[in-house]
Amino acid sequence: MRIINKKRIFMSAAAIVCAMTIFTGCGESDRVTVRYLNFKPESAEIYKELAKSYEEETGVRVIVETAANNQYESTLAAKMATDEAPTLFQINGPRGYANWKDYCADLSDTKLYKSLTDKSLAVESDGKVCGIPYVVEGYGIIYNKALTDKYFSLPSKATDFTSMDEIDSYEKLKALVEDMQKNASELGIDGVFASTSLKAGEDWRWQTHLANIPIYYEFENNGTDLSSDETKRISFEYSEEFFNIFDLYLNNSTVDRKTVGTKTVTDSMAEFALEKCVMVQNGNWAWGQISGVDGNKVKAENVKYLPIYMGIDGEETQGLCVGTENFYAINSQASAEEQQAAADFIYWLYSSDKGKDYVINKLGFIAPFDTFGENEVPDDPLAKEVMRWMNSKNASSIPWNFTVFPSAAFKESFGASLLKYAQGTKSRDEVKADFVSGWEKESAALE
Amino acid sequence: MRKSLSRYFPVFVLPTLAAFTIAFAVPFVMGIYLSFTKFTTITNAQWVGIDNYVKAFTYDGDFVHALWFTALFTVVSVVTVNVFAFILALLLTRGIRGTNFFRSVFFMPNLIGGIVLGYIWNLLINGVLSYSGTDLTYKAEYGFWGLVLLTNWQLIGYMMVIYIAGLQNIPDSLSEAASIDGASPFKTLIRIKIPMVMASITICTFLTLTNSFKMFDQNLALTAGLPEKETEMLALNIYNTFYGRSGWQGIGQAKAVMFFIIVAAIAFIQLKITKSREVEQ
Incomplete structure (x- = not known):
């Protein structure tokens, strides 16, 4: 009996050990490490490389993990609950902060925050700094100067424009675009604007970026305090102007407006790269996509930006939409040493020569910190254009107010409405009414 | 021992x-x-009682709409998949030339993953619809029949294999006795073959029922709920609830629990009904 029992105990132990090895893996040392959950899959390799050189220089280990495209929030939620929670992660603005407020440490004493040039860009709450923007991006209408110049020299053109610099309002843009569309075959293009991608998940250029402009002007008009509850209601005052430009995109495009439900952002950028169209609305992050298209015809020196004019008073001095959705946050539930290590790492990245080299030349970021000199900008045409517009004395940038849009659910449902509008099964008034009521309802749903 | x-x-x-x-x-x-808490990660949950369950129904009609859409889709798919699979099984147990080749061909779609399948069919159907200047997102009906088509294409082969196994298990003595007694082929089918493959019918209806009800990948890749969530099925609705708004994870979870109960209940009832009709050989 006793022997059997002993055997049994031994067997149980063996079985448990077997099971344990499957489920746990090997333990790790207690060294202070920085765990970073990266947002940009396209930069995953670069982050790994720079983590390695940081470790070589300082001895502090940086573990970079990358979330798949569109999976950041879910990946973060899953990782936060584990023993290997990220110590450094990112939030996408005030709404993202609301979701992660229990995990956001106060960053006001960090060196990186102190070197932030425009402190208003940071995410703040109750006097606490919770998110530091680490890149500035801009979007507008990208155009191909080679094709616009070709148009200006056409004998059959019906407008008096001779240069894109003359275009500073919706009226002029409309006249130009519509006449260009008439001369499409002479220009060798399918349409002026690239296809308006409205496939599910591909509609953010309209439901978020384009919608930012009317909402910005509405907030400006009403003197809305963006950090208050005043943003919980809107009237979509400039809906007509929004639809004007949206119609201009749809009606003077490479494709019929009824087929945009199948179009993706990649399609649009490929059309631009292959010179099938002249203009496309997108941000400076799109350069990699344009230059990466097989058979790309667009030359870097011909890629220029035009602000998005939609007919709102005072738009003659409007610049590009400049801001960010990328804010560093440090996990407040990590140990003090780990938090410090994370803060040191991001400061190193944005202040040391080696780190800055990564930021400018490999990640291609326009960095909003005073540790960067005026010439320390990425070498890509769209980033340079964003800098040109930002520094222009005649134009002022529009901030990214879409960070206060209520929720992803709101934006998706607006995108779906826009698709129906494009297909002709929903009117402007219906879309507007849904936008206004959806905004209020979704804002209330977040308490 | x-x-x-x-x-x-x-x-x-x-x-x-x-x-x-x-x-x-x-x-x-x-x-x-x-599902009874408000949580961001599983370690910081706060108890909120049945609040999440109430919100799942009262906030908007999407959940209920998704439920009916899914139910309708399931009924249509279960019927079509099983009818076509059974017909194919009958044809391919008659010893015609190339039987093995056809069986493999019909079975193959089942080996392709749901997301890939969804994208392929999205391209195919949009390609056809483009002749009329529209696409899958234009009307909910298009999306619905697109999903039915896709599901049929994917599941028929698998169900066919199960039916073939069932049909081959029918003892020859039974069919011979029937033909000696002068039963027509149709009568043989109704009186002999179908009762004898009831066990296969049980398993096939169970598989198609649960697969259709729980469908997610194909729905996401084919229509993603467009137009305006009209083709959003239950699993996709839960996913969108979970990630669509900050602080709504608990409500998504509550929907998931209800989803489990519904699927379990339907599958249980179906098993009871079809099992009771099975005959001993």
Whole structure:
């Protein structure tokens, strides 16, 4: 009996050990490490490389993990609950902060925050700094100067424009675009604007970026305090102007407006790269996509930006939409040493020569910190254009107010409405009414 | 015998039991608990009672709409998949030339993953619809029939294999007796073949029912709920609730718990009904 029992105990132990090895893996040392959950899959390799050189220089280990495209929030939620929670992660603005407020440490004493040039860009709450923007991006209408110049020299053109610099309002843009569309075959293009991608998940250029402009002007008009509850209601005052430009995109495009439900952002950028169209609305992050298209015809020196004019008073001095959705946050539930290590790492990245080299030349970021000199900008045409517009004395940038849009659910449902509008099964008034009521309802749903 | 069984219990059963507990029982219980809380990660949950369940129904009609859409889709798919699969099985048990080749061809779609399949069919159907200047997102009906088509294409082959196995198990003596008695082929089908393959019908309806009801990948890749969530099925609705708004994870979880109960209840009832019709050979 006793022997059997002993055997049994031994067997149980063996079985448990077997099971344990499957489920746990090997333990790790207690060294202070920085765990970073990266947002940009396209930069995953670069982050790994720079983590390695940081470790070589300082001895502090940086573990970079990358979330798949569109999976950041879910990946973060899953990782936060584990023993290997990220110590450094990112939030996408005030709404993202609301979701992660229990995990956001106060960053006001960090060196990186102190070197932030425009402190208003940071995410703040109750006097606490919770998110530091680490890149500035801009979007507008990208155009191909080679094709616009070709148009200006056409004998059959019906407008008096001779240069894109003359275009500073919706009226002029409309006249130009519509006449260009008439001369499409002479220009060798399918349409002026690239296809308006409205496939599910591909509609953010309209439901978020384009919608930012009317909402910005509405907030400006009403003197809305963006950090208050005043943003919980809107009237979509400039809906007509929004639809004007949206119609201009749809009606003077490479494709019929009824087929945009199948179009993706990649399609649009490929059309631009292959010179099938002249203009496309997108941000400076799109350069990699344009230059990466097989058979790309667009030359870097011909890629220029035009602000998005939609007919709102005072738009003659409007610049590009400049801001960010990328804010560093440090996990407040990590140990003090780990938090410090994370803060040191991001400061190193944005202040040391080696780190800055990564930021400018490999990640291609326009960095909003005073540790960067005026010439320390990425070498890509769209980033340079964003800098040109930002520094222009005649134009002022529009901030990214879409960070206060209520929720992803709101934006998706607006995108779906826009698709129906494009297909002709929903009117402007219906879309507007849904936008206004959806905004209020979704804002209330977040308490 | 008993002794040696209990002696080896830890070796053979314990690992599986541990895996089952860790990978199924614990998450399941935690999931039910989380549906009564507000949480961002599973470690910071706060109890809110049945609030989440109330909100799932009262906030908008999407959940109920998704439920009906899914139910309708399931009914249509279960019928079409099983009818076509059975017909194919009948044809391919008659010993015509190339039987094995056809069986493989029909079975193959089942080996392709749902997301890939969804994208392929999205391209195909849009390609056809483009002749009329529209696409899948234009009308909910298009999306619905697109989903039915896709599901049929994917599941028919698999169900066919099960039916073939059932048909081949019918003893020859029965069909011979029927033909000697002068039964027509149709009568043989109704009186002999169908009752004899009831066990296959049970398993096939169970598989198609649960697969259709739980469909997610294909729905996401084919229509993603467009136009305006009209083709959004239950699983996709839960996913969108979970990630669509900050602080709504609990409501998504509550919907998931209800989803489980619905699927379990329907599958249980279906098994009871079809099982009772099975005959002993």
